[in-house]
Structures are given as C-alpha cells and as structure tokens.
Amino acid sequence: MRPATPILHVDMDAFFASVEVVRNPGLRGRPVVVGGSGERGVVAAASYEARVFGIRSAMPSLRARSLCPDLVFLPSDHAHYREVSRRVMAIFHRFTPLVEPLSLDEAFLDVGGAVRTVGEPVEIAAEIRSLVSLEEGLTCSVGVAPNKFLAKLASEQAKPMVSASGPEEGSGIYVVPPDEVEAFLATLPAEAVWGVGPRTMECLQRLGVATVADLAVVPEATLVSLLGDAAGRKLWRLTRGMDDRSVEPAQSVKSIGHEETFSVDLMDPESLIHELGGMADAVASRARAAGVTGRTVNIKVRFADFTTITRASTLADGTDSSARIVDVAGAMLNRIDPSPGVRLLGVSLSGLREGSVRQLRLDELPGDGWDAEERGDRLPRWREAEGVVDRIRRRFGHRAIGHGAAGPGEGPEDPVDRQRWGPDS
DNA sequence: TCTGGGGTCCTGCTACGA
DNA sequence: TCTGTCGTAGCAGGACCC
Numbered sequence: 220m221r222p223a224t225p226i227l228h229v230d231m232d233a234f235f236a237s238v239e240v241v242r243n244p245g246l247r248g249r250p251v252v253v254g255g256s257g258e259r260g261v262v263a264a265a266s267y268e269a270r271v272f273g274i275r276s277a278m279p280s281l282r283a284r285s286l287c288p289d290l291v292f293l294p295s296d297h298a299h300y301r302e303v304s305r306r307v308m309a310i311f312h313r314f315t316p317l318v319e320p321l322s323l324d325e326a327f328l329d330v331g332g333a334v335r336t337v338g339e340p341v342e343i344a345a346e347i348r349s350l351v352s353l354e355e356g357l358t359c360s361v362g363v364a365p366n367k368f369l370a371k372l373a374s375e376q377a378k379p380m381v382s383a384s385g386p387e388e389g390s391g392i393y394v395v396p397p398d399e400v401e402a403f404l405a406t407l408p409a410e411a412v413w414g415v416g417p418r419t420m421e422c423l424q425r426l427g428v429a430t431v432a433d434l435a436v437v438p439e440a441t442l443v444s445l446l447g448d449a450a451g452r453k454l455w456r457l458t459r460g461m462d463d464r465s466v467e468p469a470q471s472v473k474s475i476g477h478e479e480t481f482s483v484d485l486m487d488p489e490s491l492i493h494e495l496g497g498m499a500d501a502v503a504s505r506a507r508a509a510g511v512t513g514r515t516v517n518i519k520v521r522f523a524d525f526t527t528i529t530r531a532s533t534l535a536d537g538t539d540s541s542a543r544i545v546d547v548a549g550a551m552l553n554r555i556d557p558s559p560g561v562r563l564l565g566v567s568l569s570g571l572r573e574g575s576v577r578q579l580r581l582d583e584l585p586g587d588g589w590d591a592e593e594r595g596d597r598l599p600r601w602r603e604a605e606g607v608v609d610r611i612r613r614r615f616g617h618r619a620i621g622h623g624a625a626g627p628g629e630g631p632e633d634p635v636d637r638q639r640w641g642p643d644s
Numbered sequence: 645t646c647t648g649g650g651g652t653c654c655t656g657c658t659a660c661g662a
Numbered sequence: 663t664c665t666g667t668c669g670t671a672g673c674a675g676g677a678c679c680c
Binding site: 321323324325413414415416417419450515527529531532533 | 674
Binding site for chain 2: 254255259260261262263277278279281282322414447448449450472473474475476477478479480525563565567641
C-alpha cells in the first residue's frame with residue numbers, strides 16, 4: 220500500500236448563490252436562490268439564509284417559493300460561474316499541480332509536495348481559504364485527511380450550519396488525522412458514505428444498519444450479496460476508511476450529452492425531431508470543441524408519468540457531426556411512441572475518442588433522401604458548414620447562428636447553459 | 645415534495661464469433 | 663454439421679453524484 224499523502228477537499232459554500240451575492244452586494248443577508256424559474260424548474264443553489272426556510276438544492280422551484288415568499292430567485296449564469304471557478308482553481312494551483320476538479324465548486328488537492336515548501340496541510344488549507352476570500356470574496360470549507368473519501372467527509376463537517384435562529388458559521392477547516400479515522404467515521408450516519416443513496420440505504424436498513432459504525436460490523440460477503448460485487452466491496456472498504464484512489468488532475472470525458480425538460484409534454488413526432496436537431500447540434504458542437512468523436516449515440520425519453528427509457532446505437536466509427544447524430548438518434552426516436560406525452564428528451568455521445576472524424580463512406584452519410592451522388596457531393600460541404608458554424612459561434616456567441624428552423628437571434632444562448640435547471644417561466 | 649441537467653459506474657441480459 | 667462454452671461487445675436500466 221502506498222503511504223498516505225495529505226489530501227485536501229475544498230468545497231465552495233453555496234457557490235452559485237454566493238457568486239451572485241458578490242456581484243450584487245445588496246443581496247447579502249437575504250434568502251437567495253439560483254435555478255430554473257418555471258413550473259418544472261428546480262433550485263440549483265441556495266444561500267444559507269434561504270436554507271433556514273428549508274430550501275435545498277434540487278428542490279422544485281415552486282416549493283421553494285412557497286416556503287419563502289421573500290425569496291430572491293435568480294436565473295443561472297453558468298458562463299460567469301465557470302469563469303469564477305477557473306480563477307478559484309488557479310488559486311489552488313499555486314499550492315500544487317495535483318488539483319482534481321470534481322465540479323465547478325469543489326476539488327481535491329494532493330498537497331504532499333506543498334507540505335515541504337508551504338507548511339502543514341492545515342496551514343495550506345487556511346492559506347487557501349484566506350486567498351479565496353481576499354481575491355473572490357467567497358468562502359469555502361476544507362477537509363484535510365489521508366485520502367479522498369475522508370477529505371470529502373471532513374469538508375462536510377467544516378461547512379456552515381443552519382438552525383431555526385439563522386445561519387451559523389462553520390469551522391471552515393476540519394482535519395481527520397490518520398489515527399482518528401475510526402472514531403471519526405463511527406459518528407457518521409451510513410448515508411454519509413459515498414455511494415449510499417436512498418435505494419442502498421433502504422437495503423441497509425433491512426439489516427438494521429443506521430450508522431457507519433453499524434456498517435463496519437457487516438461482513439464483506441453480506442454487502443456483496445446485497446449490493447452486488449463492485450458496490451459491496453467498495454462500501455466495505457470505505458466504511459473502514461480505506462480509499463487508495465490518487466488525485467488525478469486530467470480526467471478524460473467519457474460522454475457528452477444534452478437533455479431538456481419541456482415546459483409542456485410533447486406528443487407529436489415532428490416537434491420531437493425538431494428538438495432533437497437542436498440538441499444534436501449542441502452535442503456535436505461540444506464534441507468538436509473538445510476535439511473528440513463518439514461511436515455510440517444514445518437517446519433518453521422520459522414520459523409524462525416519469526417512466527424513462529434509453530436507446531443506444533453504436534456506429535462503425537466515431538462522429539462529431541450533428542447531421543449524423545440526428546440521423547441515428549432520429550431513427551431510434553421514430554421507433555418510440557410519443558403519444559403518452561414526452562416530458563424530457565436527451566441525446567448523448569459516448570465511446571469518446573480523441574481526434575477528428577475520418578471521411579465517411581457513401582452508405583454512412585446522413586439520409587434526408589439524398590442519392591449517393593448527391594451525398595458524396597454534399598458531405599464535404601456539410602462538414603465545412605459545421606466548421607463555419609463553430610467559428611461564427613466562437614466569435615459572436617452561440618446565439619449568432621441557430622439550428623434548423625430557429626434562425627439567427629431566435630436560437631438559444633449557449634445550449635450548455637440554457638434551461639440548465641428546468642424550463643423557464 | 646411530484647421530481648433538472650450533466651455526468652459516471654455498475655448490473656443483467658443478449659447476441660455473436662471463435 | 664450441430665451443439666455447447668466462453669469471452670466480449672452492445673444494450674437497457676438503475677443508482678448515485680454534484
């Protein structure tokens with residue numbers, strides 16, 4: 220086993236909401252929520268003042284409003300959060316090159332090297348908190364522990380709390396020394412362990428398990444028979460504080476997808492195909508920007524009663540062309556009956572590989588009723604057109620050019636950002 | 645409480661070729 | 663030629679994370 224190197228887990232506090240407060244200091248101290256404002260929208264982030272009212276992320280927006288009539292509801296500005304996140308991550312990089320972002324608002328840092336040059340891990344944590352506060356006006360919580368799993372649990376303990384009397388500051392930094400791992404874990408509920416969600420917890424409760432201490436006495440074989448091989452073994456190790464994953468700065472993307480919940484359920488195939496076109500365009504555009512192609516095209520359909528189905532089709536070679544994705548995804552969509560009402564539609568590209576696409580064979584070209592000669596003539600022009608679209612969007616923004624029936628100016632802003640938290644009102 | 649969007653990983657099943 | 667076995671790939675669905 221490799222020797223434990225000190226790991227930091229840095230988690231920004233109520234990130235999106237806090238960024239909005241920095242941008243508009245008049246909001247300080249008020250219940251602020253960022254998310255989708257429509258009937259089907261959800262809360263993406265809530266300030267601690269909003270949390271006092273019981274508002275949590277992923278809560279339906281309608282319910283959040285009913286809990287707090289004075290709630291300040293802001294639309295999400297993902298591009299801005301990305302930029303702030305980039306600056307925060309740059310602060311982390313001043314201490315170590317081993318920074319693994321988990322999302323825009325949290326990251327693992329391997330500070331084994333920095334210990335020799337900067338100081339003890341807890342001093343590094345304090346320095347990071349001070350710089351983030353000074354340069355960005357934001358607060359963050361830091362967990363310090365011998366591995367990623369424990370560092371993540373530790374940062375949770377350092378977070379601000381909410382009580383009936385209002386938000387209370389947290390400790391900001393929480394350290395789990397190697398010799399106190401067992402005692403630390405014993406205090407936690409079983410749900411705190413990574414991978415234990417509502418379903419797994421339901422299974423564990425049948426064994427009489429409520430806390431990590433209860434879990435620690437369950438034999439590995441029992442967990443494996445209950446949860447399956449991989450999940451059972453992983454849970455057995457984590458409950459003993461065992462986690463030998465290293466901090467990986469460069470994580471390769473495994474899939475690129477886009478999905479949307481509609482403000483009203485769609486039932487006619489034409490509308491769905493139209494929506495599919497926009498989503499395929501967004502996915503292909505992101506794949507080209509990332510310099511990857513994908514072999515498997517996936518679609519996801521959620522019906523009005525919330526049942527969800529997925530379909531996948533694997534191509535002989537990878538693609539990053541919206542026309543090709545629409546072609547394959549459209550064929551799968553056409554085999555699904557939308558009459559019960561489609562609430563959500565999604566498209567994704569998986570089986571990603573780095574590099575651009577090869578020239579397609581004539582029989583692989585998009586359909587659309589083109590004959591072979593027409594196709595051979597059109598394809599290079601199609602790819603050229605997609606390249607031009609990318610260049611226009613890079614220069615003038617995503618809105619400068621739309622997909623299909625939506626002309627310039629009518630189309631959405633960056634599709635990665637639009638309706639990120641549900642359809643707007 | 646009537647449930648978003650972007651992902652990852654795992655499991656069970658099936659098809660297929662050696 | 664037929665049948666069984668094994669490994670692998672693909673598909674569908676589910677659970678979980680932020």
